[in-house]
Amino acid sequence: MRRIPLSDFAKEHGHTKAAQMLGCTQGALSKAIRVGRDVVVTCNEDGSLSALEQRPFPSQKTAA
Template sequence: MQRIHITAFAQKFGQREASVLLKITQGALSKAIRRGRDIYVTEQPDGSFTAEEVRSFPSQNPEKQQLSEPISA
């Protein structure tokens, strides 16, 4: 099983084919690449592909945390 970054996977197959292989939309793949998400694709023994994202824990967005804090008057 070989694990490669989603950007390299998309370059190897092209975004359209890569999105079909991952069973996602081409737009979702494009957005993940543009945002620089840390996603790795693994080829399974049956020839299918799976993808997983590596994220720190906790993985909440600091901007969202600031927006959810109560506003004091």
Template sequence: MQRTPLKEFVTKVGQIKAAAALGLTQGGISKAIRADRVVYVIELEDGSFKAEEIKPFPGQIQRLAS
């Protein structure tokens, strides 16, 4: 399995092909990139792709000291 950042994957194959490979729309891909979401595309052993987003668990937002 190879893990590639979404932006890099889209640079290689384009938004339309990336969307088709992930079962999403081109607009969804564009929005994720514009929102600077931390998404990785993983190529599976059978040649298909899946995407995973990394984000903080709710309630674990960094708090500033008072």
């Protein structure tokens, strides 16, 4: 199993191919990278891929 940041995965495969591999659009992938979302792609030994985003909890600040 190999874990790689989304931006590095996109550089390695190209944005269009990386988006296809993850099942999203190239625009969604590019925007996630541009806004700095903390997404890590896991490449499993069987060739399957998964991507997870780590976010703080709670993810939105509440109004005081």
